[in-house]
Amino acid sequence: MPDGVIRAVNDVSFHVERGEVVAIVGESGSGKSVTALAILRLVSEPLGRIIAGAVRLDGQDLLRLDHEAMRRVRGHRIGMVFQEPMTSLNPVLSIGRQLTEAMQTHLGLSPGAAHARAVELLQLVGIAEPERRLKQYPHHLSGGMRQRAMIAMALSCKPELIIADEPTTALDVTIQAQILHLMQDLCRRLDVALIIITHNLGVVARYADRVNVMYAGRIVERGSASDLYRAPSHPYTIGLLNSVPRLDRPRDIPMEPIPGSPPDPLALPSGCAFRPRCKLAMSHCAEAAPPLRSVATAHESACFELHRLQAMVPA
Numbered sequence: 001m002p003d004g005v006i007r008a009v010n011d012v013s014f015h016v017e018r019g020e021v022v023a024i025v026g027e028s029g030s031g032k033s034v035t036a037l038a039i040l041r042l043v044s045e046p047l048g049r050i051i052a053g054a055v056r057l058d059g060q061d062l063l064r065l066d067h068e069a070m071r072r073v074r075g076h077r078i079g080m081v082f083q084e085p086m087t088s089l090n091p092v093l094s095i096g097r098q099l100t101e102a103m104q105t106h107l108g109l110s111p112g113a114a115h116a117r118a119v120e121l122l123q124l125v126g127i128a129e130p131e132r133r134l135k136q137y138p139h140h141l142s143g144g145m146r147q148r149a150m151i152a153m154a155l156s157c158k159p160e161l162i163i164a165d166e167p168t169t170a171l172d173v174t175i176q177a178q179i180l181h182l183m184q185d186l187c188r189r190l191d192v193a194l195i196i197i198t199h200n201l202g203v204v205a206r207y208a209d210r211v212n213v214m215y216a217g218r219i220v221e222r223g224s225a226s227d228l229y230r231a232p233s234h235p236y237t238i239g240l241l242n243s244v245p246r247l248d249r250p251r252d253i254p255m256e257p258i259p260g261s262p263p264d265p266l267a268l269p270s271g272c273a274f275r276p277r278c279k280l281a282m283s284h285c286a287e288a289a290p291p292l293r294s295v296a297t298a299h300e301s302a303c304f305e306l307h308r309l310q311a312m313v314p315a
Helices: 032-039 067-073 095-106 111-124 130-134 143-155 173-190 201-207 225-230 235-242
Strands: 021-025 078-081 161-165 193-198 210-215 218-224 293-296 299-301
Touching: 021 032, 021 201, 032 161, 032 193, 078 143, 095 111, 095 130, 095 143, 111 130, 111 143, 143 161, 143 173, 161 173, 173 193, 173 201, 193 201, 201 225, 210 225, 210 235, 218 225, 218 235
Parallel strands: 021 193, 021 210, 078 161, 161 193
Antiparallel strands: 210 218, 218 299, 293 299
């Protein structure tokens, strides 16, 4: 940027297995979507660059592929469900054309075979009258149906991995539950790995197997969803949990929002980036960024004050 370099994603590392749902959670600006774009090498150049690291798909480093080889990965081996389907779908192309194009390009299907596969996919994601819907345009569909069409597109070439970036944004609660259950069920049945990017901790609790909590471009805690809810081990995670309305709390107990705002990525505080908003911050928290350390089996946290966190854990 004109004022300096922003490290939107800095030293992030995680893995996802076939048939597994892994969530990336955090406030807006924490680096979740840029992480997804980096996996697909869609970070816009020249302003955006991936300067180090590796993105391995079944052992193959995607960062070492040339442009054409990477095009064969996108949409084929890795599918993407973008945040807002109305801005991701092409308004002047029919749903059928947008579904069949990738299958003809990546799988070499004939127009007839691609059309038949598109009908199957719309049925698979729960869209009635698939033949009629294929002839329609995005504005003819409801928000939930557009999102289902996006999921069908992501599944069309039988990918190994699907990345869903806020897949239920702008949908009502009932449709959100249907979409998330559909994605989880399809990944289990088809043995596809799924990364869900969200700030909704209710989504994490119900649908994710493992969770990565991001703040200021780094992962500050990771572990199974059950571990993070039962024993959160970073002040930021605890703050996110305390910010969620709970039916089992008395009405007269006020919400506990996290104080302050996410830091300016051009002027991150020294040491732990969460320090200015943290109730447990000590002088040594300003000296260095805390590394991820083991809390329990397959549960890690980046906090110098792990021993003082129990008092903050929600009841």
